[in-house]
Amino acid sequence: MPYDVPPDLAGLSLADAAALLAARKLPPVETWTPAHCGDSAMRILADGRWLHEGRALTRPAMVRAFSSLLVRDAKGTHWLVTPGQKLSIAVEDAAFLAVDVTRQDGALLFRLNTDELVVAGPDHPILSRGDPDTPALYLGVRHGCEARLNRSTYAQLVALALDELGDQDDPENLAVTSGATRFSLLPA
Structure with missing residues (x-):
């Protein structure tokens, strides 16, 4: 699926932004209750870089996809959630x-x-x-x-x-x- 970079912020009206937000379909992670829990071997650094097993994820589309699956629980633990599994992800500061x-x-x-x-x-x-x-x-x-x-x-x-x-x-x-x-x- 091709990715369209959103226009520059300064060129967007609030109505334009609302339309872009409404068009974005995020997965319903809040409704999923996977049986399997584990560790993703992933880390989000304070500078926003994503690592898997110590190596940087260099494909922006992959980072965008994973970020759409993120949740943080009441204890502050971040998780990647899919219908089949819930994997912890280490976050240095913010996701x-x-x-x-x-x-x-x-x-x-x-x-x-x-x-x-x-x-x-x-x-x-x-x-x-x-x-x-x-x-x-x-x-x-x-x-x-x-x-x-x-x-x-x-x-x-x-x-x-x-x-x-x-x-x-x-x-x-x-x-x-x-x-x-x-x-x-x-x-x-």
Whole structure:
């Protein structure tokens, strides 16, 4: 099946993004209860690279396919789930990287390292972790999995937050709004 790379974020309206999101058919991993559990011998590094038995997966289509099968349980363990098996996968930080962000029609639209699009909101919250000296921002993706914002996307989001602050000049209120939801960019 051919893969069409989504257009540049800046060129998408929120309606365009919604249409692309609606067209993407993800497997119903939340309904599968496979009998066999094991280890996938896979690892997702903090920089977003995927490894199998220590060797990099170099085919982006394979990474996209595997990423559509990811879930994270309440204990924080990541799993690749198919109808026949559930295999653990080691994740150094987050399963995805957010590599771009734009504000469209009052919402924040993110692109992940898998070329997926995510609109921040109640179902896909922006989470601030770490401490004031070393903050880290994450985006809820699906099934408990998250994307860590890479450095440039983090900087883009802070610039958007500073625009929202305007003349207030109160860094204690550094936050962004997506739709009707406001997200603090400061660790609690």
